[in-house]
Amino acid sequence: MAEYSQPSFNISIxxxxxxxxxxxxxxxxxATAQGLTLLHAQGQGEESGPAEESEHAAPRSNTPSGxxxxxxxxxxxxxxxxxRQELLxxxxxxxxxxxxxDLKMMVAGAHPFSYWEREQEESPRYRALIEDTQFIARRLLAFxxxxxxxxxxxxxxxxxxxAMRYLLPHILCLANASPFWQGLDxxxxxxxxxxxDALPRTGIPNAFRSLNAYLSYVDTLLRTNSIPDPEAIWWDIRPHSQQQDPSLPRTESGPNSQSKRPAPEQAALEIRVCDALPDIDDVLAVAALIQATVAWMVDLRHRNMSFRLYDRTLIAENKWRAVRYGLQGKLLDFGIEQEVPIRGLLHELLERVxxxxxxxxxxxxxxxxxxIMQRGASSDQQRHVWRQSGEDGRAVVDFLVSQTEQSL
Known part of the structure; x- marks a missing residue:
């Protein structure tokens, strides 16, 4: 077997x-570079313009929703x-x-009840997205x-x-946090x-025969004006480059850290299937499991072993089950062609890694x-609070704010 250099498996979140x-x-x-913009709920309050720009304004990037x-x-x-230290x-x-x-911070896959029309944003990427997807992007609000x-x-x-495509539904069963939408369960x-998944170039990607096949696909989209750049491919997993945002100061926690200097770009896989999670321990658990799964698959590859590749449509069936049921459901084990409770499949994955x-x-x-498996995912916790409070979405927000801040 040919010698190989072990990947770094460095991680960023x-x-x-x-x-x-x-x-x-x-x-x-x-909002955009102008600073904070308060978005009013439809039919409630008054529309407000951009607030004074804060010197602590956070780095921003355009997501599929713009x-x-x-x-x-x-x-x-x-x-x-x-x-963990960086996230804290x-x-x-x-x-x-x-x-x-005078606001609170909250992390979740969606707000339990806010219902609003998007205010116009001036970024070229957002304008292009609206032109391409119309009503879908105007109403999209997900984290x-x-x-x-x-x-x-x-x-x-x-x-x-x-290979990793197969396990994305398993990851989503742990990392779901958006059971409510506009006040409804x-x-x-x-x-x-x-x-x-209502947007183009999202969801489970097809398998690619090689890097050249992937690059050819990207080149076709670029040449046909389908995308402005590869960042407009928003699959649940995609090749990517890790690069430190120059506006983010680096800490001295790593042996090679240099204050305020960007880290070099490196090839990476980006896993995008997860909802934003309020509990930082959940965040680190899911991220670590993803990292360990990637390392396990690399080890298989370098031992001349392969992970069987399944058709995207089969994996999409499992993703739907993860979207619908989370930890309370069953996924299809394609090897034995049977339904298996997700907790059993996750225990098997934990043994593998x-x-x-x-x-x-x-x-x-x-x-x-x-x-997480014993307690339930964030969506399970949110539903419990909702039911215990008499279906009060405000109680769910209070719970999520508290859970977001509890470890800080």
Whole structure:
């Protein structure tokens, strides 16, 4: 077998944040470079213009929805323990930013009841998205968590992406946090997934024979004016490049950290299937499981073993089950062609990744997956609060705000 260099498996995590009126519990959004813009709920309150720009304004990036939520991403971290410290720093900064505008910070896949028309945003990407998708993008309001795992070999990254598609529904069963939409119980664990899958170039991707096949696909979209750049491909998993945002200061927690200097770009896989999660322990558990799964698949590949590739339509069936039922449902085990309770499949996955946990220094974080399975995912917790409160969406918001802030 040919020698190979082990990928770094460095990790970075991005989250999207909501800003909440502490009295009405309505959601407020972050605008473009002008600073904070308060978005009024439809039929409630008065429309307000941009607030004075804050010197603490968070880094922002355009997501599939083009929405104005700030996206705060960690620098490239050596392990999830460093990522925890970075996320704590970012969440504290977001909380302070919200407080400076008399707002609260909240993390979840969707707001339980806010209902509003998007205000116009001047970014070229947002204008192009509206032109392309019309009403879908105008009404879309969903928040995610995105995990980047470093794989320096881009060909290997495509191989792992092909295999990893199978396990995306398993991950979503743990990382769902959007059961409500505009005041209604959707009956789903992740309504965010439904919203995003209405957009083009989302969901489970096809398998690619090689890196060249993927690059050819991207080139076709670019040449036909289907996308402005590869960032407009919003699959649940995609090849990507990790790069430190220059506006984010780096901490000295890593041996090679240099204050305020951007980390070099490196090839990575980005897993985008997860809802934004309020509990930071849940965030780190899911991120660590993703990292460990990637490392396990790389180990298989370098031992000349392969993970069977399944058709996208079959994986999409499992994704629908994850969207609908979360941890309370069953997924299809395509190897035996039977339904299996998701908790059993997750226990099996945990056994598979166990040999790589110490190498990645993430055993403690991955062990929290057992807590999520026993306690329920965020959508389960939100529904419990909703029922106990007499179906009061404000109580759900209070719970999510408290859970977001409890570890800070």
């Amino acid at each position: 991005e989250e999207e944040y909501q800003f909440i009126d502490p009295h009405s519990r309505e959601m407020r959004g972050f 929405k104005s939520a700030p996206v705060a991403g960690t620098p490239i971290c050596h392990d999830v323990k460093q990522a 720093r970012i969440r504290r900064e977001m909380r302070e930013l919200a407080a400076s505008h 995610g968590m995105y995990v980047h795992v470093g794989i320096d070999d881009r060909n290997l990254a495509i191989d792992v992406m092909n 959707t009956g789903l664990a992740s309504y965010r997934s439904v919203l995003l 166990e040999p790589v946990l110490d190498r990645l220094n993430c055993r403690e974080e991955v062990s929290h997956v057992h807590t």
